[in-house]
Amino acid sequence: MSKETLTWLNTNTLVGFTDKRGKAWHYRASEQGAEPNHYAGAIPVEDVNRRLFYWDAVKGTAMVTFDKPRTEHASAGLFYWTGSDGAAAVTYEDGGGMTLAADGRRFPVGRADTGAIFGYFADGYEIHQYRDWLVSNVATILDDELQIGSAGLLKGGAQAWVSVEVPENITTPEGVEFRPNLLACTSLDGSLATTYKRTVTVVVCDNTLAAGLHEQGQQIKIKHSKYSKKRMTEVRDALAIVHTVADDFAAEVKTLCETDVSEKAWRAFLDAHAPIEGKSKRSMTLASAERAELSRLWNFDHRVAPWKNTAYGVVQAVNTYTHHAQPVRGASRPERNMVRAVTGGVDKLDAQTVATLDMVLASLS
Structure with missing residues (x-):
């Protein structure tokens, strides 16, 4: 594992309830930043926003350079490329032998603070800001029995997750000690729909298991479309599924x-x-x-x-x-x-x- 990867995992992930499950297996004291990323208890909501989701994802304009224009129009210095359907797909200007093009069909999505680009999307793609979809939505169900147990960024910030957990470990009569989770995750690179799903962490090995081992766990997925905000009520209702994790998983283990x-x-x-x-x-x-x-x-x-x-x-x-x-x-x-x-x-x-x-x-x- 590279030093860069270790540094990222120790500064861009937050791990809670270490008094109950110990430190994460990628923990390295030498790679911790100014603030340790491990918490003895729950991770405060404000820390997730302040330490991980403090930046905005923004749309940009895709610019491309061509050696030669396709078609020159009457306006001096202006060129248009015409698609097979007859619609002008790009507009660009001649820059002294090179042609700079603005593609109106697709746009980049990236980090406002670093300029890193995660992907290119067609019109209609809706950015799901991490603060809104992974923190504000999840915060609606947080109480004394449900708290943030982990959160983090992956792939340079292209993916993110927040896990809601109960404070205490649960042990089945068969000796399986586990922690029920509601895992909320989404992406800015097109790899994930915004997803809220049930999972379980088995304490003895720090493994993630499906809450329903016989089938894929109960979950809700929201596509990054212009209609996604209309499903906010459905999302808030679906978050209640975390309350069913413990009983369902314990029954699976017994069987x-x-x-x-x-x-x-x-x-x-x-x-x-x-x-x-x-x-x-x-x-x-x-x-x-x-x-x-x-x-x-x-x-x-x-x-x-x-x-x-x-x-x-x-x-x-x-x-x-x-x-x-x-x-x-x-x-x-x-x-x-x-x-x-x-x-x-x-x-x-x-x-x-x-x-x-x-x-x-x-x-x-």
Whole structure:
């Protein structure tokens, strides 16, 4: 992991309730800024706005240079490019051998403070300012039982999230300690609709799991369109879903812990989840390494072994492997994990794990 990535994660993410779950695994004291980014309790709303969302996302004008104009009109120095539908799509001026063009069909969105550009969008795209959609909306449900547990920026500010949590950890009769979350996330690069969804953080491993392990969790998505503000009431109503997370996840854990997975079934699951037969040499090598690590987790790791020979142990093994051991390219592991959480990768992973296990158990019955 590069120093720049560590610095970003330690200055552009905020982590709360560390008295209950410990420090984030990317924490480095040497990379903390003037203010530490870890909080013993809840993160104040004003700190999220002051430290992370203090800047505005703004629209700009797309300017392009061309070597030669397409068509010269009567007006001296003015040129127009005409699209196939006959509409003038760009207007530009000759700048002494180079042509500067303003594209009226698409506009850039970027940070007002740094000028960094996140993407180019067609007319109709609506910017969802982080302060409004991730803080003001979420603040409507905050009370003594619901507080901000984490917040941050990813990809240079192109994506952002705020997580609402309960102050106390919850432990199921099966020994699974977890924290229910409402994850609010959005983007300025076109990668995410504004999304409010239920997730769970398992304390023993700091992993994110889907609240409903058998299917993608309950969520609401708002596209970045000119009609998005009309759905504000729907958003506020949907935020109440956080209150259902604890009971739903505890029920899932109970069901999975009561589902026996024999050693024969575990080996059959590995064959289905990470098959070796019929694969290329490289794929066989990767699958073999994954199977070996999953088996180590299953038998010996404190994050998985307590639930060995249960369906929950299978889910925990795959989720823990993906969070902590799976090879990562093009990003740091903490950033990759958070991106997966906000984009829905966690939901898909857990649902696919349960579906594969159900198929295996059915074939053995």
